[in-house]
Amino acid sequence: MGKITCAQMLMRCLKKEGVEVIFGIPGGVMIPVYDALLESDIRHILVRHEQCAAHAADGYARATGRTGVCMATSGPGATNLVTGIANAYMDSIPIVAITGQVARSKIGTDAFQEADTTGITAPITKHNYLIKNPEELPFVVKEAFYIASTGRPGPVLIDIPVDVSTEMIDEKKINETMKLPGYKPTIKGNKKQIKEAASRIYSSKRPVVFAGGGVVASNASRELRKLVKTIEAPVITSLLGKGCYPETDDLSLGMAGMHGAKYANITFTETDLIIAIGVRFDDRVTGKLSEFAKNICVIHIDIDPAEIGKNVAVSVPVVGDAKIVMEDLEKVYREIEAKKGKNKRNDWLKRVEMLKKQYPLKYDRDSGAMKPGYIIEKIYELTEGEAIICTEVGQNQMWASQYYKFKEPRRLITSGGLGTMGFGFPAAIGAKVGMPDKTVIDIAGDGSIQMVSQEMATATSNNIPVKIMLLNNGYLGMVRQWQEFFWEKRYSHTGIYNCVDFVKLVEAYGGAGIRVTKKEEVEGAIREALKIDKLVLVDFLIEREENVFPMVAPGSTIDKMIEEDR
Amino acid sequence: MKHIISVLVENKSGVLAKVAGLFSRRGFNIESLAVGPTEDIAISRITLVADAEEHSIEQITKQLYKLINVIKIQELDPANIVERELLLIKVSADSRTRPEILEIVSIFRANIVDVGKKTLMIEITGNNSKVRALEDLLKPFGILELVRTGKIACTRGSKA
Numbered sequence: 001m002g003k004i005t006c007a008q009m010l011m012r013c014l015k016k017e018g019v020e021v022i023f024g025i026p027g028g029v030m031i032p033v034y035d036a037l038l039e040s041d042i043r044h045i046l047v048r049h050e051q052c053a054a055h056a057a058d059g060y061a062r063a064t065g066r067t068g069v070c071m072a073t074s075g076p077g078a079t080n081l082v083t084g085i086a087n088a089y090m091d092s093i094p095i096v097a098i099t100g101q102v103a104r105s106k107i108g109t110d111a112f113q114e115a116d117t118t119g120i121t122a123p124i125t126k127h128n129y130l131i132k133n134p135e136e137l138p139f140v141v142k143e144a145f146y147i148a149s150t151g152r153p154g155p156v157l158i159d160i161p162v163d164v165s166t167e168m169i170d171e172k173k174i175n176e177t178m179k180l181p182g183y184k185p186t187i188k189g190n191k192k193q194i195k196e197a198a199s200r201i202y203s204s205k206r207p208v209v210f211a212g213g214g215v216v217a218s219n220a221s222r223e224l225r226k227l228v229k230t231i232e233a234p235v236i237t238s239l240l241g242k243g244c245y246p247e248t249d250d251l252s253l254g255m256a257g258m259h260g261a262k263y264a265n266i267t268f269t270e271t272d273l274i275i276a277i278g279v280r281f282d283d284r285v286t287g288k289l290s291e292f293a294k295n296i297c298v299i300h301i302d303i304d305p306a307e308i309g310k311n312v313a314v315s316v317p318v319v320g321d322a323k324i325v326m327e328d329l330e331k332v333y334r335e336i337e338a339k340k341g342k343n344k345r346n347d348w349l350k351r352v353e354m355l356k357k358q359y360p361l362k363y364d365r366d367s368g369a370m371k372p373g374y375i376i377e378k379i380y381e382l383t384e385g386e387a388i389i390c391t392e393v394g395q396n397q398m399w400a401s402q403y404y405k406f407k408e409p410r411r412l413i414t415s416g417g418l419g420t421m422g423f424g425f426p427a428a429i430g431a432k433v434g435m436p437d438k439t440v441i442d443i444a445g446d447g448s449i450q451m452v453s454q455e456m457a458t459a460t461s462n463n464i465p466v467k468i469m470l471l472n473n474g475y476l477g478m479v480r481q482w483q484e485f486f487w488e489k490r491y492s493h494t495g496i497y498n499c500v501d502f503v504k505l506v507e508a509y510g511g512a513g514i515r516v517t518k519k520e521e522v523e524g525a526i527r528e529a530l531k532i533d534k535l536v537l538v539d540f541l542i543e544r545e546e547n548v549f550p551m552v553a554p555g556s557t558i559d560k561m562i563e564e565d566r
Numbered sequence: 567m568k569h570i571i572s573v574l575v576e577n578k579s580g581v582l583a584k585v586a587g588l589f590s591r592r593g594f595n596i597e598s599l600a601v602g603p604t605e606d607i608a609i610s611r612i613t614l615v616a617d618a619e620e621h622s623i624e625q626i627t628k629q630l631y632k633l634i635n636v637i638k639i640q641e642l643d644p645a646n647i648v649e650r651e652l653l654l655i656k657v658s659a660d661s662r663t664r665p666e667i668l669e670i671v672s673i674f675r676a677n678i679v680d681v682g683k684k685t686l687m688i689e690i691t692g693n694n695s696k697v698r699a700l701e702d703l704l705k706p707f708g709i710l711e712l713v714r715t716g717k718i719a720c721t722r723g724s725k726a
């Protein structure tokens with residue numbers, strides 16, 4: 001045992017936390033850290049823009065359930081990370097971002113490439129640190145990973161001045177004891193509240209489960225399935241909750257909200273009790289908030305007390321980890337049943353079944369045109385529903401979530417809260433790195449992919465064979481759709497037609513490109529893309545003014561949906 | 567409605583910025599704020615007064631708890647606390663007005679802490695209504711400068 005640099009220390013700490021890969025870009029103040037990386041067996045994926053380092057770490061975390069790590073230099077490197085960190089923050093994804101900072105003596109002097117990284121990221125991190133003293137590093141790294149991955153997960157940033165990185169520290173003096181007097185997430189739900197919840201559910205005539213990203217974060221898919229089986233209630237998910245309950249199951253109603261299924265939205269307006277688990281009642285789900293879940297019983301289970309009652313009035317709050325709370329709730333519910341007999345709700349289940357039949361998600365299947373719904377269904381079929389699907393943001397995202405059926409959690413990776421265009425492709429890279437045996441597909445839009453297309457270099461030079469399925473409409477489609485519906489078709493700056501040959505673009509980076517112009521070619525192209533073991537982009541030239549249906553107009557109640565044949 | 571919130575935080579740099587930032591980010595106005603270390607040097611107390619609805623105060627309290635460096639939050643019940651703020655008031659005074667000002671000061675049990683040729687500096691501690699009353703009475707003489715601390719408060723009796 002002797003003296004090592006702080007940068008070397010950092011690598012050891014990361015290793016101890018189980019880090020296997022880091023996404024990043026070096027810079028002046030990060031050279032010591034990158035130098036130490038050479039001696040470490042931690043893999044580094046060099047991205048082409050720091051935003052994508054954060055997105056890749058995020059995608060890695062969503063796919064694997066482990067904390068993702070990204071690195072950037074001071075100043076512009078750190079500010080480039082910001083969108084990616086904010087994205088992870090909004091969706092409660094555990095990532096640790098490590099940034100370089102100017103030397104301690106220069107902090108506050110507007111030194112070259114100085115930015116107040118901890119100040120800038122305070123509102124978008126769960127916590128952040130500026131290391132002022134080398135001795136802090138070991139326990140800060142430990143705390144960072146602990147904070148990022150426990151309670152309500154989220155991004156944590158560690159800002160390390162360059163002269164800290166180079167300072168020698170004595171290995172004997174290493175102190176890893178965490179000091180977090182103010183951090184104690186509530187894991188176990190209150191017994192009385194759980195009892196109350198169970199008895200309310202028991203006496204409900206028309207209950208519905210509403211499950212979100214919290215169920216995924218707590219790895220509670222099994223507990224959810226068990227709970228649903230016991231109480232026999234239909235299940236709606238949020239976008240981020242997709243797959244935590246199998247969408248192929250009869251009780252699954254898929255996603256509700258702005259572009260949810262109509263049957264899910266109607267179910268929300270007819271239910272007398274919502275069991276909300278790990279959701280935050282975003283306005284994209286609730287529609288007009290004052291009318292949502294009005295005068296009904298809402299049971300809200302969440303690990304973050306600040307979510308409970310934030311948007312929707314709650315009758316029974318339960319603070320705790322979804323997994324543990326659902327386990328307890330299921331038990332207590334069964335005890336009630338054992339005493340009072342099973343509460344069969346055949347009428348309600350029949351009603352829900354009928355709604356499903358009456359208002360299916362639909363597109364014109366007989367059309368000779370290449371419909372996005374058709375493309376996604378083909379992708380679903382040919383991947384047997386087993387792929388990890390990442391999406392960009394916009395119409396592509398909604399079509400992907402409507403027509404791909406998610407049977408398992410961590411299969412849909414999409415930017416929910418922040419709605420970040422350009423998330424899907426770098427997230428797919430991260431997901432593929434974490435889950436190399438899985439087929440990883442980015443369902444993309446032509447606008448979004450152009451925000452991050454430089455990452456094609458990352459994919460090809462690191463042999464990360466993700467598939468980009470580009471729904472190319474020559475528009476910033478979702479914005480165009482709003483302009484069509486609500487702004488008299490005044491298409492202000494949403495046309496991006498014919499600005500780049502995507503097939504040539506991907507080929508220029510060393511990937512493969514396939515262009516598809518006809519419905520008949522769809523299946524063959526997908527098959528081929530799945531076969532090619534490198535970066536592939538399939539350029540589906542879809543109808544330019546295709547819309548996402550159904551749709552709830554912003555500010556409207558969710559049962560009023562705009563439909564195709566209006 | 568006004569709420570007095572006492573926040574115990576780790577005594578580290580950047581923590582006050584995080585607390586204050588949270589208030590502005592979530593759309594809350596801080597009316598007054600006082601910070602200092604407690605009996606335990608590793609812990610600081612932030613006492614702040616905010617004007618908000620009950621529901622909003624509950625939300626901001628929950629959000630505050632999410633800051634890793636926040637250890638404990640207490641909303642103080644105005645009926646059960648001793649609250650104080652301290653004011654330094656510099657007021658114009660000449661030979662004619664000086665006796666009158668001195669009389670007011672003594673009634674309020676305030677102190678003269680500096681005497682200038684044409685000014686007096688007065689120090690007063692007390693609860694909000696007391697210091698406001700003094701301020702009102704001194705106004706006619708011409709207040710040249712007024713400096714006040716944020717409100718601090720302590721719960722009565724043995725309860726911490």
Ligand SMILES: Cc1ncc(C[n+]2csc(CCOP(=O)(O)OP(=O)(O)O)c2C)c(N)n1
Pocket residue numbers: 392393394395396397419420421422444445446447448449471473475476477478479
């Ligand atoms: C970074 C960012 N900028 C702007 C927006 C606003 N926005 C939402 S959807 C959208 C259009 C997306 O276009 P495209 O990727 O082609 O997807 P499409 O809707 O056509 O499928 C835009 C500009 C956003 N969500 N993110």
Ligand SMILES: [Mg+2]
Pocket residue numbers: 445446447471472473474475476477
């Ligand atoms: Mg588009």
